[in-house]
Amino acid sequence: MSTIKASAPVRIDLAGGWSDVTHYTNKFSGAVVNIAINKRAHAVLNIDDEGYLKVNYDCDVPVGTGLGTSSAINVALLTCINHSNFSPEKSAELAHKFEILLGGPVGRQDQWASAFGGIQYLQFNEEEVEKLQFEPMPSAIQWLEKHLIIAHSRIPHKSGEVHSPIWEKFNQNDTQIIEAISKLKLLADDMANALESDNRTAISEILNNVTNTTDKLSTSINDPVRDMCDSLMKNNTITAWKVMGAGGGGAVALLSKSDKINETKKACEIAGWMVIEWSVDNQGVLIEK
Numbered sequence: 001m002s003t004i005k006a007s008a009p010v011r012i013d014l015a016g017g018w019s020d021v022t023h024y025t026n027k028f029s030g031a032v033v034n035i036a037i038n039k040r041a042h043a044v045l046n047i048d049d050e051g052y053l054k055v056n057y058d059c060d061v062p063v064g065t066g067l068g069t070s071s072a073i074n075v076a077l078l079t080c081i082n083h084s085n086f087s088p089e090k091s092a093e094l095a096h097k098f099e100i101l102l103g104g105p106v107g108r109q110d111q112w113a114s115a116f117g118g119i120q121y122l123q124f125n126e127e128e129v130e131k132l133q134f135e136p137m138p139s140a141i142q143w144l145e146k147h148l149i150i151a152h153s154r155i156p157h158k159s160g161e162v163h164s165p166i167w168e169k170f171n172q173n174d175t176q177i178i179e180a181i182s183k184l185k186l187l188a189d190d191m192a193n194a195l196e197s198d199n200r201t202a203i204s205e206i207l208n209n210v211t212n213t214t215d216k217l218s219t220s221i222n223d224p225v226r227d228m229c230d231s232l233m234k235n236n237t238i239t240a241w242k243v244m245g246a247g248g249g250g251a252v253a254l255l256s257k258s259d260k261i262n263e264t265k266k267a268c269e270i271a272g273w274m275v276i277e278w279s280v281d282n283q284g285v286l287i288e289k
Helices: 069-081 088-101 109-116 138-147 159-171 175-197 200-217 223-234 258-270
Strands: 002-015 030-047 053-059 119-125 128-131 148-152 238-243 251-256 274-276 286-288
Touching: 002 069, 002 109, 002 175, 002 200, 030 069, 030 109, 030 175, 053 069, 069 088, 069 109, 088 109, 109 119, 109 128, 119 175, 138 148, 138 175, 138 200, 138 258, 148 258, 159 175, 175 200, 200 238, 200 251, 223 238, 223 251, 223 258, 251 258, 258 274
Parallel strands: none
Antiparallel strands: 002 030, 002 286, 030 053, 030 119, 119 128, 148 251, 148 274, 238 251
């Protein structure tokens, strides 16, 4: 029996999501800023003496959270399968191709976050992905690790159901949709600059701008968590919030005030939300011994 194990981190997306999808990148340049976190998908490939395969996989966080769990699972799984010819880029692109075969519009930010790890500033042009030069201030990242609370609303979502009607409008040259996604791309550029200068006020404003801009794509993206998040804003507990991934449920990022971190977590627990403790994962996909 031969056994190959691999794992890959999930991610939180700060800005630029939607502009990484091929529908958009075939016409315009996209960009995202995201962070791989220390919650991983794990895959195990067993090959017996007769050449039969058996695959198992699991994830440290629930699927449907908007944290890129499906892509992390696929990156880990395809790394196992392609272990003899492995590279992070190959694993990311194989996972992307596999997800296209499964149907629906698929972006590239999740696979690249899982494959490379760390804090990424990615640019997308047609089928090309470029890791842009990016040096966020360590103090900014440490501040986010402490103040950015990730909580799973436990409201199930299917990203394809959120994506499909928006891309249908995009392909019909809907001006509002095109302008909103273009704005999200620019907000990714702004987020990269804010992290490099540790401009915490700007980081908060950008997160709120992302939320306001995704409302222009569809209010269904934010509606399932809006009441809870707006309540925390009105109570002066948080300064910003943003859904993870395509939204429509799943996890949300809450930027807590320094003296309200425990209060923010407690409010999530009372609401039945699951707080996901996190830190940056700098390793990306790993073949494990």
